[in-house]
Amino acid sequence: MILKLLSGDRPGSVLLSLILLAILVALAGAPFLFDGTRALDTAARICVFIVLVASYDLLLGYTGIVSFAHTIFFGFGAYGVALSALHLGRGFDALIVGAGAGALAAAALAAVIGLFSLRVRAIFFAMITLAVASAVAVLVSQLSALTGGEDGLTYLIPKALTAAARYGEIPTVTLPWPGADPLTLGGQRITGKIVNYYVIFSGALILILFLLRVVNSPFGRVLQAIRENDFRAEAIGYRVVSYRIAVTVLSAVVASLAGALFAIWLRYVGPDTVLSFEIMIDILLMVVIGGMGTIYGAVIGAVVLLLAQNYLKDLMETAAAGLGDIPLAADLLNPDRWLLWLGVLFVLSVYFFPAGIVGRLRRSRT
Amino acid sequence: MAEMVLETRDLTVRFGGHVAVNGVSTGFRRGELTAIVGPNGAGKTTFFNLISGQIAATRGRVLLGGADISRKSAADRTRLGIGRGFQMTNLFPDLSVYENVRLAVQAQQRKGGRILRLAEADDKMRDRTVAVLDRVQMGPEAAKPVSTLSHGDQRKLEVAMLIALDPAIYMFDEPTAGMSPDDAPVVLDLIAALAQDRRKCILLVEHKMDVIGALADRIIVLHNGTLVADGDPAAVMASDIVQEAYMGRRRADV
Ligand SMILES: Nc1ncnc2c1ncn2[C@@H]1O[C@H](COP(=O)(O)OP(=O)(O)O)[C@@H](O)[C@H]1O
Ligand SMILES: [Mg+2]
Numbered sequence: 372m373i374l375k376l377l378s379g380d381r382p383g384s385v386l387l388s389l390i391l392l393a394i395l396v397a398l399a400g401a402p403f404l405f406d407g408t409r410a411l412d413t414a415a416r417i418c419v420f421i422v423l424v425a426s427y428d429l430l431l432g433y434t435g436i437v438s439f440a441h442t443i444f445f446g447f448g449a450y451g452v453a454l455s456a457l458h459l460g461r462g463f464d465a466l467i468v469g470a471g472a473g474a475l476a477a478a479a480l481a482a483v484i485g486l487f488s489l490r491v492r493a494i495f496f497a498m499i500t501l502a503v504a505s506a507v508a509v510l511v512s513q514l515s516a517l518t519g520g521e522d523g524l525t526y527l528i529p530k531a532l533t534a535a536a537r538y539g540e541i542p543t544v545t546l547p548w549p550g551a552d553p554l555t556l557g558g559q560r561i562t563g564k565i566v567n568y569y570v571i572f573s574g575a576l577i578l579i580l581f582l583l584r585v586v587n588s589p590f591g592r593v594l595q596a597i598r599e600n601d602f603r604a605e606a607i608g609y610r611v612v613s614y615r616i617a618v619t620v621l622s623a624v625v626a627s628l629a630g631a632l633f634a635i636w637l638r639y640v641g642p643d644t645v646l647s648f649e650i651m652i653d654i655l656l657m658v659v660i661g662g663m664g665t666i667y668g669a670v671i672g673a674v675v676l677l678l679a680q681n682y683l684k685d686l687m688e689t690a691a692a693g694l695g696d697i698p699l700a701a702d703l704l705n706p707d708r709w710l711l712w713l714g715v716l717f718v719l720s721v722y723f724f725p726a727g728i729v730g731r732l733r734r735s736r737t
Numbered sequence: 738m739a740e741m742v743l744e745t746r747d748l749t750v751r752f753g754g755h756v757a758v759n760g761v762s763t764g765f766r767r768g769e770l771t772a773i774v775g776p777n778g779a780g781k782t783t784f785f786n787l788i789s790g791q792i793a794a795t796r797g798r799v800l801l802g803g804a805d806i807s808r809k810s811a812a813d814r815t816r817l818g819i820g821r822g823f824q825m826t827n828l829f830p831d832l833s834v835y836e837n838v839r840l841a842v843q844a845q846q847r848k849g850g851r852i853l854r855l856a857e858a859d860d861k862m863r864d865r866t867v868a869v870l871d872r873v874q875m876g877p878e879a880a881k882p883v884s885t886l887s888h889g890d891q892r893k894l895e896v897a898m899l900i901a902l903d904p905a906i907y908m909f910d911e912p913t914a915g916m917s918p919d920d921a922p923v924v925l926d927l928i929a930a931l932a933q934d935r936r937k938c939i940l941l942v943e944h945k946m947d948v949i950g951a952l953a954d955r956i957i958v959l960h961n962g963t964l965v966a967d968g969d970p971a972a973v974m975a976s977d978i979v980q981e982a983y984m985g986r987r988r989a990d991v
Contacts, residue, residue: 379855589843589859590852596840599829606791606827607902608815608844621852 376580378587382667387732391667394674398572402565403541413681415568417674418575419633424657425582425669426625432663433586434618435598437493439651440500443507444481444623446646448473448630450511450518453640456526463529470631474624481623485616508646523641532570532635536563567636574632578625583666585621594618595664653680660720662727671728679716684709741800742767742938743819743906748787748797757783759962760797765906768935770928772949772970773942774979775959781942782824784959785908788940789821790814801906815844820904824911824942826891828883834894835879839866841901865901873897874923889920896924900931907931907939913948928952946974 374381382388397404401414423445430436451473452466459465480503488499511518518524530536538561585591593614596604605611634640643649653676661672691704724731741764748761758780765771773781786792788799790811798807806814815821829837842865843849843856856862870876873893878886883894896912909928913921929952931937943949949956949970956973958966966973973979 379857584855585852587855587857588852589848589854589856589862590850592836592840592843592856593849595832596829599831600827602791603823603827603829604840605810605812606789606815606821606823607841607898608812609849610810610812614849 378580378584380583380587380666384732387667387729390732391670394670401572402568408564409681411564411568413677415571415636416633417677418571419629419636420653420657420673420677421670422575422578422582422629422632423626424654424661424673425579425666426622426629427654428658428663428666428669429582429586429594429618429622429625431658432665432668433591433598434594434615435493435601436489436615436619437497438500438619439497439648440484440504440507441622441626441654442646442648442650443504444477444626445630445633445650446507446511446640446642447477447480447623448627448632449634449640449645450524450630451476451627452631452634453524453526454517456528456634457524461527461529466528466631466635469634470628473631474627477623477627478620481620482616485619489615489619490612504648504651508642508648511642511646519641521642523639523644525639528567528635528638530563532563532567533638534562534564536566538562538566571632571636574628578628579666579670582625586666590614590617598664656717658727660717660724660727662724662729662731665727665729668727668729675728679713683712687712741765742802743788744800744803745784745788746798746800748784748799749795750783750787750792751795757962758787758959761959761962761964762797763957763964763967765938765940767905767938769954770932770939770941770952772953772956773940773959774944774949774956779959780962781959782910783962785821785910785940785942788814789819789908791821815902815904816847818905819908820899820902820906821908822895822899822910822912824914826888826895828891828894828898830884831882833879834875834881834883834886834890835866835870837883837894838869838897838901839863841898842866842869845902869897869901872900873927889916892916893920893924896927900927905936905938907937909939909941909943911942911944913943913945925952950974 382391398414398418402411405411405414423441427438427441430438430441448470451471452469455465455469455472459468484496484499484503488496512520514520515522540560586594593604593609596609597611597614601611630645633645637644657672657676658669659672660675661670662668687704687709694700694704720728726734744764746762748758749756750758761784773784775781783792787794790806790809790813794807798805800806801814801817801819806817809817811821829840832840839856839862842862846862846865848859848862867876870879873896875890875893875897878890883891886894892912892915896909899907899909912924912928916924925948928939928941932939932952941949941952953970956966956968956970957964958973958979960978966976966978
C-alpha cells in the first residue's frame with residue numbers, strides 16, 4: 372500500500388527510509404510537535420521547497436536539462452495567487468483561480484522557451500533560461516503598478532486560513548515517560564494558521580507523490596534514457612525534443628503550484644521571496660546536496676539546507692557565547708559568519724557525497 | 738523480383754570538402770540479407786547514418802516503401818520500421834540490461850507518453866523484455882548495470898535492442914567487431930535466424946568474409962563513398978575490385 376503510493380520507488384536503504392519517515396512525521400505533526408510561529412513557518416517553507424526542488428530534479432536530475440529559470444515559474448504561481456487574491460477578493464475561489472492562472476502562464480512560457488531552444492545545444496537552453504529569468508525579474512520590478520515592483524504585494528487570504536480563525540483546542544495529553552520528565556503534547560489552540568499549514572502540507576505531499584509517479588512511469592523512464600544517452604533514445608524511436616519540451620512544461624507547472632502554496636502561506640509575494648537568483652542557487656544546492664535524480668534527494672536537500680539557513684545562525688550564536696573566552700574560535704563562530712559555514716558545509720558534502728546524501732545512503736546499503 | 742522496401746537515390750553527403758557518401762543509388766528487398774563491405778573509411782557507417790536519419794543528406798533521397806523519408810527525424814524513421822544498430826556501443830550505461838531492453842520494447846509498443854502508470858507494472862512490456870533477453874541469452878545479466886558488462890555482452894545487448902524494436906528493416910553495423918570467438922556465434926546465429934524471416938530486410942556491415950559467405954544473399958561494395966560493386970556473393974568476392982580493396986586492409990574498424 373505504502374509502496375504503491377510511492378509508485379514502487381523504494382528509498383533503497385533502511386537509514387534513508389527512517390530519515391524520510393522522520394521528516395514526514397515531523398512535518399505532519401509540526402504544529403503540535405514544535406513550539407512557536409517560527410518553527411511552523413520553517414516547516415511550511417520546507418514543504419514548499421521540497422516540491423520546488425523535486426520539480427527541478429525532474430529537469431536536472433532525471434532529464435539532464437540545466438535551467439536557471441525555475442524561480443520564474445515558482446514566481447508565476449505565487450504572483451498568480453497574489454494578483455487574484457487582490458483583485459478577486461478573499462475567497463478560496465480566488466486562490467484556485469490564481470494558482471490555475473499561474474500554472475497556465477508557467478506552462479505557456481516553458482513551452483515557448485522549450486520550443487525555441489531545446490532543439491539546439493544544451494548550453495544554449497541554459498543561457499536562454501538565464502536571459503528569460505533576468506528579463507522577467509526586471510519586468511516584475513518595472514511593472515510596479517501591477518506587481519508592486521520591489522515592494523511586492525500584500526493581500527488577504529480567506530479568514531479560515533488565518534490566525535484570526537479559531538477552531539478549538541487540542542486536549543493536553545501527558546505521556547508518562549518512565550523515570551524522566553513527562554512529555555506533554557497538545558494544549559495549543561487550533562487556529563486558521565494551522566489549517567493553512569495543513570493545506571500547504573497536503574498540497575506538497577500530493578505533488579511529491581505525483582512526481583514519484585511521473586519518474587516511475589514509462590514517460591519518466593524515457594527522461595532517464597535521454598539523460599543517459601539522448602542520441603540512442605532518439606535512435607530507438609523517442610522524439611527527444613518533444614520529451615524535453617514536455618518535461619520542461621511539467622516541471623514548470625509543478626514549480627508554479629509550489630509558488631502558489633508559498634503565496635497562500637506568506638500572504639505576501641515580492642521579487643526577493645519568490646523570484647531572486649539567490650533562490651535559484653538555493654534550489655541548485657538543495658538538489659545537489661540531497662542527490663540528483665532521486666526525488667527523495669530533493670526532500671532531504673531542502674530540509675538540510677533550510678534548517679541550516681534558519682538555525683545555523685542560532686546555533687553559532689550559542690556556541691560563540693559558550694566559547695566567549697577563546698578569541699579565535701569565538702570569532703570564527705560569530706553569527707555573521709554563518710554563510711561562510713554554510714559554504715564549508717556545502718563543499719564538504721559535495722566532496723564526501725558526490726552523489727548527494729541519497730546516493731551515499733543507497734551505496735552503503737550493500 | 739520482389740519490390741524494394743528501402744531505396745536510396747543519388748544519396749550523397751559532404752563533410753567540408755570530403756564527400757563521405759557519393760551518389761549511392763541502390764535498393765533493398767524483403768527477405769534479403771545484403772552485406773555491405775568496403776575498407777575502413779569507405780563510408781559504410783555514414784551510409785547507414787543517412788538511411789536511419791542520424792545525419793541529413795547533402796543531396797539525394799531515402800525512400801521507404803516508396804515514400805520519401807529524407808526529411809524525417811531518426812526517431813520517426815525508427816517508428817516507421819528502420820531498426821539501426823551501432824558500430825560503437827551506444828547504450829544507456831547507468832541503467833540495467835533489463836531497462837535498456839525494456840526502453841526499446843516500450844518505444845516499440847508506443848508507451849513512452851504514459852505518465853501516470855507504472856513502467857514496471859506493464860505485463861506486456863515485461864513479457865516481451867524477458868523474451869528478448871532470453872533470445873540473446875542474457876537473462877542472467879538482466880539486473881546488471883550496462884557499464885559493468887563485458888564488451889561481448891554489450892554487443893549482444895546492442896543486438897537485443899534491435900530485436901526489441903521488431904523493425905521491418907534491420908541495420909547491423911559490424912555487430913561482432915571486437916567480440917571473442919565464443920560470443921560472436923551467438924550474435925551471428927541470431928542474425929541468421931532473423932534472415933529466415935522472409936518479411937525482414939537485413940543490412941549487414943561486416944568484414945569477415947566467411948561470415949558474409951554464410952549469411953549474405955547479396956553484397957554491395959563501397960569504396961571512397963561510391964558504390965563500386967553489387968551482386969551475388971560469389972561473383973562480388975571474386976571480383977578484382979574486392980580483391981584489391983581488401984588487400985590493403987590491416988585491421989578491423991574500431
Ligand atoms: N560526422 C563526420 N564529420 C566529418 N567526417 C566524417 C563524419 N563521419 C564520418 N566522416 C568521415 O567520412 C568517412 C567515412 O567514414 P565511415 O562512414 O565511418 O566509414 P566506414 O564505416 O566505412 O569505416 C571517413 O573519412 C570519416 O572520417
Ligand atoms: Mg564504420
